[in-house]
Amino acid sequence: MIEISFIIPVYNVELYIEKCLSEFRKIKNQNCEFIIVNDGSQDSTIDICEKYVRSDKRFRLINKVNEGVSVARNIGLKNAKGNWICFCDGDDWITEKFGDYLFSILDNDFDVICFGTKKVYSEKENGDFPFENNSSILEEEDIKFLRMGLLNVDLKKFINYSGKSIKFVSVWGKLFNHRLISQNNVYFEPEVVWAEDLLFVFDAFRYAKKILCVDVAGYNYRIQSQSAMNSFKEGKRYQMLKMVRHLFKKIESNNEQEFLECAYLCGIKQFLYALKLDICNSKNRNQYNIRKKEFIELKHDEYFDICFSNGDLNNFRFEVKMMSELCKYNLFWIIDVLFLIKEKKNQNKMQ
Known part of the structure; x- marks a missing residue:
């Protein structure tokens, strides 16, 4: 049984995709799949991805013409077999230690599980993450306020919800219950290429009844000034x-x-x-x-x-x-x- 489907859209990330995929391959739990959606890359990204597909059966590669990250993620969703969905960009990564930790917090009582992210300006700044597991459970009224905060992150109460590292606006840093996504037809707007994450999370949270927030920074978000x-x-x-x-x-x-x-x-x-x-x-x-x-x-x-x-x-x-x-x-x-x-x-x- 596949518990987590990791969806990784990639486009011309030959400089970074090796780090992303190598960390995923280190995850010991075998009840997962890594769906790489190649969005028409013109560099050696596809060659690197194929290497991982050949060496580990958990990796799957879908090649397509360039249509943008929203379409790529939607294709990943359509092909996902896991009970939970986790998005990761090709230039970011989740460490082996945290990847295995994710399986320990899966609970079908929740619709979404949010975890912390860490901005990384250079790999030298990356270190071990503290696993304090300061968690909180949010239900309907709190979730409604979260959705308001997605639209105006200056709301003081929303900032308090976010803690030190949880970024609610992005699709990464979260586990979405696949049932929530499929039953409510939540998807990325194909023609939206700016803040498409916000619209997706805003939709998903509309249907969520219970959200678990674990303030543990396990997702490495690479900051690039010229992105x-x-x-x-x-x-x-x-x-x-x-x-x-x-x-x-x-x-x-x-x-x-x-x-x-x-x-x-x-x-x-x-x-x-x-x-x-x-x-x-x-x-x-x-x-x-x-x-x-x-x-x-x-x-x-x-x-x-x-x-x-x-x-x-x-x-x-x-x-x-x-x-x-x-x-x-x-x-x-x-x-x-x-x-x-x-x-x-x-x-x-x-x-």
């Missing part, structure tokens, strides 16, 4: 807009009006990301007037307009509130300068 998600791309603002549209449609279709206030704030946050990674990014070579026009057009989109009209900015921490106020009143020249200053400060920190 695709954190880098400039002209037109990237439309990714944020698409995510916000899907979020509001989910809330409307499920008649969850109580989540609207947090959704407004989430939308404003996505607007700020659109400025940071597109319109106001120093790599955007468009002239000031063109970028200002892009700012106005994006802000006047139906969904962003609703967010700025209805969101209570007092629920943000000071820095986010200030930037949101400037956006609300279209003070683009100030916004543009502030983003440039902040970007330069961040670059200096990385040097």
Whole structure:
């Protein structure tokens, strides 16, 4: 019987996938499977993956054309045979010690089991994890508040839930009961490539009745300053807009009006990301007037307009509130300068 299906979407991760798969292979428990979904890699990723498939029957490889991580994860879900689902990105890893530990906390009374993550800037920073097992059980009212916190992570009570290392927004760092996913048709939106994790977790938590949180850091999340998600791309603002549209449609279709206030704030946050990674990014070579026009057009989109009209900015921490106020009143020249200053400060920190 397969207890855990580990789903690993990969795309051009030849520098990191060996670490990821070698740690999985060290897991002693045989009641698991490692589903690698190769999303059209153009480097040697597939060769490395095939090596593990040949040497360990727990590994399975699915090759497909490049369609994005959401589609890759969905294919992994469709092929998963385990009672529990655990996602891992190809440039991250779960240590052997923690991998075996996961089997000891499986309990079908829970719909989701959340565990800690650790940011890793270099492998030298990685060490043994403390297994304090400070756990807490969350039920319906707490889960409802968690879903609100997914949309506005500045909520103080949500920060307390998160503890030292648990990141609720991401799909990694969790075990999802396969029954919960399949019976409620929870899946990744194929066309959403920004914050697709948030939408998936928001959906999964909608149906969860009981969640176990174990504040043990066992998932290693590799931080890359030049990752695709954190880098400039002209037109990237439309990714944020698409995510916000899907979020509001989910809330409307499920008649969850109580989540609207947090959704407004989430939308404003996505607007700020659109400025940071597109319109106001120093790599955007468009002239000031063109970028200002892009700012106005994006802000006047139906969904962003609703967010700025209805969101209570007092629920943000000071820095986010200030930037949101400037956006609300279209003070683009100030916004543009502030983003440039902040970007330069961040670059200096990385040097």
